[in-house]
Structure formats: C-alpha cells, structure tokens
Amino acid sequence: MQPFLAHPFDSDRLHEECGIFGAIGVADASNFVALGLHALQHRGQEAGGIVSHDADQGFNSAHRFGYVRDNFTKADVMATLPGPLAIGHVRYSTAGSKANTAIRDVQPFFGEFHMGGCAIAHNGNITNAAALRRELIERGSIFQSSSDSECIIHLMARSIQRNIPERMKDALRRIEGAFSVIAMTRTKLIGVRDPLGVRPLVLGRVGDDGFVLASETCALDIIGAEFVREVEPGEMVVISKGKVQTSRPFGPSQGRFCIFEHVYFSRPDSIISGRSVYETRRQIGVELAREAPIEADLVCPVPDSGTPAAIGFAQESGIPYGMGIIRNQYMGRTFIEPTDQIRNMGVRLKLNVNRALIRGKRVVLVDDSVVRGTTSRKIKDMIMDAGAAEVHFRIASPPTAWPCFYGVDTPDRDKLLAAQMTPEEMREWIGVDSLSFVSLDGLYRAVGEAGGRNAKCPQYCDACFSGDYPVAPFDQLERGFRMKPGSETALNEAAE
Structure with a gap:
C-alpha cells in the first residue's frame, strides 16, 4: 500500500505531527485505543499504529x-490485538518526506529487553536526536526507522536500571x-x-480499575472516560493494577506549554488547563x-479553524456573522491525485464561496494563521471573484515568523511570509484592503493571562511568534540555523 498523500494545498497549514492514546484495565483495550485515536485524527492523518x-x-x-x-474499525484487524492493555499513535510526517515514509517509521515502536518488552508512542520532537543517533550507532545500535523517537528505545536498552520505568527515566534525561x-x-x-510540558497529555478513568492516557480530553469523551487531571510538566505516571504512581524524573520545572495548541492544534471541544479551547x-x-x-x-470565518474567533469578533464588533465560505466535508484521501490540474484548482477543491451572501459586502475574513500566505491569496481571490466590495483579513495569532522544532511541521524560516515581510508588505502581497494579527499580549489575555505576556519569563512556548526558544534546537543549530540575537544567552541563563 502506498503512503497516504496529503492534499497538495495543505502545505500552507501548520500541522501537529502526532496524537497518542493508551488504555489499561479494560476488556479489548485496543478498541478503546482505536476510538481514542479516531478522536485525535486531527493531530495526525498520515498513518497510525496500535500495540496491545x-x-x-x-x-x-x-x-x-x-x-x-x-x-x-475492521474486525479482522482488531481481532489480532487482544488484551486489557494497549497504546496507539497517529502520525503526520514532516513536510517533504511523505512519499519516502516507510511503515517502519510508524509508531508505536517496540523493544524487547531482558526483563520484558516495551512499546512507546511519542508526541513531540527531540532536538538533539542527530547527535544521539550518531553516538548510539557508533556504540553498535542498529536503527530500524528514520524517526527521532527510536532513540528512546535504544537509550533504554543501554541503561543499567533493573526495570523499564527506571530505564525510561534514564533515557529521557538524555533527551532535549x-x-x-x-x-x-x-x-x-x-x-x-x-520538564517544560510543551506537548499535552491527560489522564482519565474508565470504570473502577481502568485508566487511559491521551493527548487531549476530547479523546476521553468518545469512550466515556472521566477526566482525572493533566499529567504535569516533568511528571511520570505509572499505572498498574488500578493504581497510579507518580514521580518527578527531572526535578523542579516551570511549564512552557505550546500556546498554538490553544490557537489551532487542539480540537475546540477539548479542555486545556481547565479552560475550553473553544472559549479561548x-x-x-x-x-x-x-x-x-x-x-x-x-464577518466570515475561514473554516473550520477560524470559526470560533470569527464568532468572537462578530460579537464584540457588532458586525453580522455569516458563513461566507463553505467547506467541502467529503474530501477523503481516495480523491487526491496531485496532478498539475488539481494543484491549480488549489483551495477551490476544499472551500467554496457563498456568493449570494458575499456579493457587494465589505467582508472581514478571520483565519487562525498565515504561514506561507499562498492560501490567503487564493481565498482573497475567491472572495473578490464572488463580488465582495472589500476584503479585510483578521488573523487569530501573531505573525508566524519562526519555525517550530518541538513537534510541529513548520516550513524553513525563509518560507515563512512573516519572516520576510512587514505586516504592511504582507497585506500588499496578499492583496487585501487591511490585514491585522492579534498581538502576543492579546493572545495571552485570551488564554487567561490577564497581564499579557511576561517578556522575561513567558508562561507558554511561543517561539513560532517570538523566536524565544525554551530549549536550544541543537540539531538545527548544527545545520546552520540562526537564532534571534540574544536568544542563546537567554537560554543559558535559564538553564543556570
């Protein structure tokens, strides 16, 4: 079977690369995992795996x-995954590598140790993976995949600890x-x-002795699990025989959760830090x-990610809200054949303008972000072709000017429109009457930080907007990536 190919115009979106789910203490745990992964499909649509x-x-x-x-969902597949314990993973690979993806890159990964087997599913990105991989290969490790996550299994194999949780602690202490x-x-x-809790993880309960772990609370809802709490930054939980044990392998830490989870990645029906993603x-x-x-x-949303922000904009401004763009909900993977003809059709395959509503109107388009800007230009053209009098873009995040190295598929910096142009130059390039982004302080206020962003000690990871990376991107620096002036000094001070 050939790898799943994403839509050719989806490269102008940021993609969360993974969703993870695990269940223990339930009959046919793999069925729970399959349902949980279905709820997390937005986090990874290229491939998936389950180990039971x-x-x-x-x-x-x-x-x-x-x-x-x-x-x-096929009975013959699920029948091969029996047992009361299972984990799963959905994956979205980085840009440009989809055609070369092999099934061996699909998680969860499995390793057999002398004390028994262990499977792992990882959401995020290891920023020192290249150095670790070189070291491990030089010491005799044989890698089966191109994934940075496989480093964890090899580091565990080299640990001298007597049980798997302790070996995992050893391995993860080596990882940046x-x-x-x-x-x-x-x-x-x-x-x-x-230790910074950049990527999410929540704990839920099923029945008396069953527990689940998931990337988002929406995956608990689909199986009727009770939300217990978020796994805290730097925390390890070990669940066995209906009990949860907790430890802190990395010492004290201050969280820097990914703020873009609030903006785009998480489903709007999920809860983050006690706060509704939709309401944020x-x-x-x-x-x-x-x-x-x-x-x-x-006021018109760019569906579907711009919809909640468009509703808030309309409510606050008093401007009527309307569905000026309609999303085709039935574009499945079987439709896509990335020919030049389809590429030229662009977003029209996915979105269509409600002409009767748009004609003659001054339209405010609300979208979640501008990455390369190509999709924004195409949407503007569609709105103007439908007879709009004016087109104004309002973007529900600050300008995305820096790549993410923590588990998000982001273009190189020279492909990010905001890294190459001022907001006014971006407005002219997209060709709209006005263009405005929410400020970084405004974004922080929206997520519940009334005082805005603390510049010296930001409460979230906002590196894609600010260029302030909470963890040095070692592999990228080795390849020649240049951080914002002063950033490396700030990182060293934070480490001390």
Missing part, C-alpha cells in the same frame, strides 16, 4: 497508512526538546511529559475586534 498485550498471546501490533476509520510519551510493558501503562478561540476574536476594529458588513 495479552497474557496468552503476548505483544501484538498493527501499523497502517491512512485514517483510523479505514484501518482500525519536547516529548509527551505513552509506553506500555506487559503489566504497566506509563505516561511522561518533558472565541476570546481571541474578541481581542482582535478590540485591537483592530474595522467598518464592514460581514
């Missing part, structure tokens, strides 16, 4: 390209970057977040309306 354990059959696994619904990891042994489900996005629209008011006739 059964006392009679041992470890079993299935890895497939494509959607969860096409692979892990962002990681939320779910792992399983024959009897334990393990969850751990990096609506509040971003409120902040936008206050910061960048405009006289207009219609």
Whole structure:
C-alpha cells in the first residue's frame, strides 16, 4: 500500500505531527485505543499504529497508512490485538518526506529487553536526536526507522536500571526538546511529559480499575472516560493494577506549554488547563475586534479553524456573522491525485464561496494563521471573484515568523511570509484592503493571562511568534540555523 498523500494545498497549514492514546484495565483495550485515536485524527492523518498485550498471546501490533476509520474499525484487524492493555499513535510526517515514509517509521515502536518488552508512542520532537543517533550507532545500535523517537528505545536498552520505568527515566534525561510519551510493558501503562510540558497529555478513568492516557480530553469523551487531571510538566505516571504512581524524573520545572495548541492544534471541544479551547478561540476574536476594529458588513470565518474567533469578533464588533465560505466535508484521501490540474484548482477543491451572501459586502475574513500566505491569496481571490466590495483579513495569532522544532511541521524560516515581510508588505502581497494579527499580549489575555505576556519569563512556548526558544534546537543549530540575537544567552541563563 502506498503512503497516504496529503492534499497538495495543505502545505500552507501548520500541522501537529502526532496524537497518542493508551488504555489499561479494560476488556479489548485496543478498541478503546482505536476510538481514542479516531478522536485525535486531527493531530495526525498520515498513518497510525496500535500495540496491545495479552497474557496468552503476548505483544501484538498493527501499523497502517491512512485514517483510523479505514484501518482500525475492521474486525479482522482488531481481532489480532487482544488484551486489557494497549497504546496507539497517529502520525503526520514532516513536510517533504511523505512519499519516502516507510511503515517502519510508524509508531508505536517496540523493544524487547531482558526483563520484558516495551512499546512507546511519542508526541513531540527531540532536538538533539542527530547527535544521539550518531553516538548510539557508533556504540553498535542498529536503527530500524528514520524517526527521532527510536532513540528512546535504544537509550533504554543501554541503561543499567533493573526495570523499564527506571530505564525510561534514564533515557529521557538524555533527551532535549519536547516529548509527551505513552509506553506500555506487559503489566504497566506509563505516561511522561518533558520538564517544560510543551506537548499535552491527560489522564482519565474508565470504570473502577481502568485508566487511559491521551493527548487531549476530547479523546476521553468518545469512550466515556472521566477526566482525572493533566499529567504535569516533568511528571511520570505509572499505572498498574488500578493504581497510579507518580514521580518527578527531572526535578523542579516551570511549564512552557505550546500556546498554538490553544490557537489551532487542539480540537475546540477539548479542555486545556481547565479552560475550553473553544472559549479561548472565541476570546481571541474578541481581542482582535478590540485591537483592530474595522467598518464592514460581514464577518466570515475561514473554516473550520477560524470559526470560533470569527464568532468572537462578530460579537464584540457588532458586525453580522455569516458563513461566507463553505467547506467541502467529503474530501477523503481516495480523491487526491496531485496532478498539475488539481494543484491549480488549489483551495477551490476544499472551500467554496457563498456568493449570494458575499456579493457587494465589505467582508472581514478571520483565519487562525498565515504561514506561507499562498492560501490567503487564493481565498482573497475567491472572495473578490464572488463580488465582495472589500476584503479585510483578521488573523487569530501573531505573525508566524519562526519555525517550530518541538513537534510541529513548520516550513524553513525563509518560507515563512512573516519572516520576510512587514505586516504592511504582507497585506500588499496578499492583496487585501487591511490585514491585522492579534498581538502576543492579546493572545495571552485570551488564554487567561490577564497581564499579557511576561517578556522575561513567558508562561507558554511561543517561539513560532517570538523566536524565544525554551530549549536550544541543537540539531538545527548544527545545520546552520540562526537564532534571534540574544536568544542563546537567554537560554543559558535559564538553564543556570
């Protein structure tokens, strides 16, 4: 089977690269995992995998390209994954590598140690993976994939600790970057977040003795699990026999959660830090309306990610809200054949303008971000072709001027429009009557930080907007990436 190919015009979006889910203490845990991964499909649409354990059959696994619904709803597949313990992973690979993706790159990864087997699923990115990989290969490790996540298994194999949780602690202390990891042994489900808690992980309960770990709370809802709490930054939880044990492998730490989870990555029906993602996005629209008011006739979201912010903008501004752009909900993977003809059709395959509503109107388009800007130009052209009198863009995030190295598929900096142009130059290039982004302070207010961003000690990872990386991107620096002047000094001071 050939790897799943993303839509040719999807490269103008930022993509979260992974979603993870695990279940223990439930009958047919793999079915729970499949449902959880289905709820997390927005976090990774290229491939997925499930590993389960059964006392009679041992470890079993299935890895497939494509959607969860096409692979892990089939009785013959699920019958090969028995047992009360399972973990799973959905994946979205980095730009440019999809055609070369092999099934061996699809997680969860599995390793057999003398004390038993262990499978791991990782969401995030290891920023010193290249150096670790070189070291491990020089010492005799044989890698089976191109994934940075495989380093964790090899580091565990070289640990001298006597059990798997302790070996995992050893391995993760060697790792830099962002990681939320779910792992399983024959009897334990393990969850751990990096010291900064950049990527999300939550704990839920099913029945009396069942527990689940997931990237988002929406994955708990689909199986009727009770939300217990978020796994804290730098925390490891080990679940066995209906009990949860917790430890702090990395010492004290201050969280720097990815703020773009609030803006775009997480599903709007998820809860982050006790706050509704939908409500946060609506509040971003409120902040936008206050910061960048405009006289207009219609507020229109770019579906679907711009919808909550557009609602907030309309409510605050008093401008009527309308669905001026309609999204085609039925574009499945079987439709795509990335020919030149389809590439030229661009976003028209995915979005269509509601001409009767748009004609003659001064339209405010609300979108979540501008990356390369190519999609924004095409949407503007569609709106103007439909007879709009004016087109104004309002963006529910600050300008994306820096690449992310913590588990998000981001173009190189020279491909980011905001890294090459001022906002006014971006407005002219896109060809709209006005263009405004929510400020970084406004974004922080929307997520509940009333005082805005603390410049000396930001409460979130906002490196894609500010260039202030909380963890040095070692591999990228080795390849010649240049950080913002002063950033390396700030990183060294923070480390001390």
